[in-house]
Amino acid sequence: MPVRAAAQRLGVPFLILLSALLIVLGKADILVVDRARMAVADAMLPVLDLVARPIETATQMLQKLEAAGALYQENQRLREENARLLQWQEVARRMVTENGQLRGLLKFPEDNPVTFVTARVVAESGGAFARNLLVNAGARDQVARGQVALAGEGLVGRVSEVGTRSARVLLLTDLNSRIPVVIDGSRERAVLAGDNSSRPQLTYLSSKAEVKIGDRIVTSGRGGLFPSDLPIGQVVSVEGSVVRVELYVDLGRLDFIRIIDYGLDGVLPQSAMPQPKPARQGKGAAADPAR
């Protein structure tokens, strides 16, 4: 017994030190720690998936009940929206044809073929200082670091870590998320910076830029991380130099996301990620000479 007690007394300070050491090591982005992290995620995936499903079913049922109450109004609204969208479809068709003709005239290089996988959200970071998702698709589904995560209405974030069958998506709201964007219309450039709140901030706006509530924010495609003109959200508050953006996607209610390979290899460090196919490298930049 005395031996055990002594070991325990020694143990706690040692473990506290070890934790502190781990934190410091983590700062250096050690590959082993990254690997271990995703190995744990891979191993826990089936369990998380199992737990996530009934909760998803329950909330879906709640939503259905809610929706049933407002069926008539919803139907009315959708009819009107449908009529409006049909007009837009007409416009879009004309534009596609015209765009194709103009590209032909200019010998404009074709965009890379885009591939995507749909993945289920199995975990969300619940702490106060990280905003990310764990999804059930990984390297075996051709998911690679830096790929773009979208949900129906717009951009969600990008893949930051990849395991064999799971991947972590860094959300736009995370403290470490920085996305080059433009204000649609004025083409004013800025960087969308997450700060762990649900509404990220527009930073590095030029002082002459005019921003008003309701302005649409899309990706700029600069830096080669994202293709241009992916919808992100709209400006909801302008207070002095602090401009906040409400995202189109409700990040708290994501069940599925699409992870898209645009064939871009951007400015992410290459060391930890599975290498993209060499044939694709560089083509992304060439396909985007307008920026």
Place this chain on the structure above:
Amino acid sequence: MAIARAQRDDGIAARLMPAVTTILAATLSVVPMRMPGFAVVTPAFALMAVYHWTIYRPELLAPLGVFVIGVYLDFLNGTPAGLSALTLLLAQVLVMGRRRWFVNRSFPFVWLGFAGLAGLFMAMQWAVAGLFDLRMLDFRPFAFQGVLTVAIFPIASWVLVRAQRAFLRAA
């Protein structure tokens, strides 16, 4: 002596209970709950389990277990590895020295103790996360998570007490 005898009387499954419930609590904190606002900040379930077992059955939740569960939680959360391990261990040490205050006390008193601990815990997380990122973090999400954690504690405590009664003899 009483502890040693209780340990002998409990089966293996029973003795693993505290560790298993703490792992479950850690896992629960990353499960997507589709409640508006809830996903942004979820309660620190693991802290509740650590608090409970450190008061009632400290011999069954060794610091090494807390460390491993903390690292596991950090891995799942995508937070700096060691952050939860460090703060959970410090929380355990804090409670360990004062557990006599809480054993056999009424629930409101235990709850009050937990409120104090949760406050300190969130302050520690805020400080360590800030040091890691080398900037002042907004304190509000941490404060909010603390309040949420304290508010949910009675439910977690109820579940843990049931589990303890079902599987473990009184120490």
